[in-house]
Amino acid sequence: MEKPFRRRDLLGIRNISASEIIGILDTAENFREVNTREIKKVPALRGKTVINLFFENSTRTRTSFEIAAKRLSADAVNISVSSSSVAKGETLVDTALNLDAMDPDCIVVRHGSAGVPHQLANVSRAAIINAGDGANEHPTQALLDAMTIREHKGSIEGLEVAIVGDILHSRVARSNIHLLTKLGAKVRVAGPGTLVPGGFSHFVEKGMTVVPHIEDAIRGADVVMILRIQRERQDSAYFPTLREYSIHYGLTNERLELAKTDAIVLHPGPMNRGIEIASEVADSSRSLILDQVKYGVAVRMAVLYLATGGSASH
Numbered sequence: 001m002e003k004p005f006r007r008r009d010l011l012g013i014r015n016i017s018a019s020e021i022i023g024i025l026d027t028a029e030n031f032r033e034v035n036t037r038e039i040k041k042v043p044a045l046r047g048k049t050v051i052n053l054f055f056e057n058s059t060r061t062r063t064s065f066e067i068a069a070k071r072l073s074a075d076a077v078n079i080s081v082s083s084s085s086v087a088k089g090e091t092l093v094d095t096a097l098n099l100d101a102m103d104p105d106c107i108v109v110r111h112g113s114a115g116v117p118h119q120l121a122n123v124s125r126a127a128i129i130n131a132g133d134g135a136n137e138h139p140t141q142a143l144l145d146a147m148t149i150r151e152h153k154g155s156i157e158g159l160e161v162a163i164v165g166d167i168l169h170s171r172v173a174r175s176n177i178h179l180l181t182k183l184g185a186k187v188r189v190a191g192p193g194t195l196v197p198g199g200f201s202h203f204v205e206k207g208m209t210v211v212p213h214i215e216d217a218i219r220g221a222d223v224v225m226i227l228r229i230q231r232e233r234q235d236s237a238y239f240p241t242l243r244e245y246s247i248h249y250g251l252t253n254e255r256l257e258l259a260k261t262d263a264i265v266l267h268p269g270p271m272n273r274g275i276e277i278a279s280e281v282a283d284s285s286r287s288l289i290l291d292q293v294k295y296g297v298a299v300r301m302a303v304l305y306l307a308t309g310g311s312a313s314h
């Protein structure tokens with residue numbers, strides 16, 4: 001059987017094929033069952049070492065990778081950048097070379113600058129997994145979003161997906177647009193003009209359109225994906241006030257009525273309640289936000305397993 005994911009590193013969705021994406025999702029489906037057991041542990045990565053190297057804050061991704069590694073019996077090491085030698089001025093490459101000298105099998109990295117995982121992949125013998133690099137990509141988020149959509153819609157092909165919000169700063173949007181269009185969904189993107197990059201539609205695969213209003217994106221959609229306003233990446237005023245943003249681009253029950261009656265709502269978290277999403281929507285039965293987090297563990301188990309040499313039939 002062909003291995004579904006034949007690369008050592010997972011740097012982004014842009015550079016992998018539809019069949020590799022399906023292979024990762026199918027492997028994650030197999031691992032899902034482990035997470036429902038009383039003893040949530042299998043020996044698949046016994047003797048392997050996974051390092052979590054996070055230069056940016058994280059609740060979901062970091063915890064999820066650590067739990068995934070431990071459920072596969074790997075030794076998981078979390079490095080706190082603030083108490084590491086990075087704080088003494090060590091370069092990124094030197095940090096990577098020194099970690100590599102301890103023979104880890106996998107390094108999971110999150111960094112505020114686009115391209116850092118690619119840089120590490122050039123110098124490290126360990127598999128490098130991108131856990132989010134600047135506004136570039138967040139591949140495991142897109143994979144867990146896809147797993148959530150598949151679970152509730154059966155397949156991704158032919159679905160209409162609205163992605164709304166701060167597209168400019170969103171690695172989640174980029175990875176999702178690559179993944180969803182590769183798997184045959186039609187993606188409609190909406191956000192304030194200042195938060196949708198100029199020429200954006202040219203950089204992604206066909207199957208995506210940019211529309212001006214949230215209503216245009218949501219109308220008839222099967223999936224509504226709302227993005228966080230990333231205030232930590234905004235160095236100037238992209239919209240007058242948060243209240244105005246909420247009035248024009250916030251997802252309310254009234255706006256959600258425009259979507260298909262069985263439409264589902266996704267948000268990668270952390271949410272700004274009352275800004276990009278109303279609590280009435282976030283807490284409704286159509287919101288799958290906590291399912292996304294749950295499937296994140298199975299997806300990261302699959303990614304760690306495949307990147308460290310496992311095959312589809314584990």
Ligand code: CP
Nearest residue numbers: 058059060061268269
């Ligand atoms: N979705 C996501 O990446 O969340 P964290 O920043 O908490 O990891």
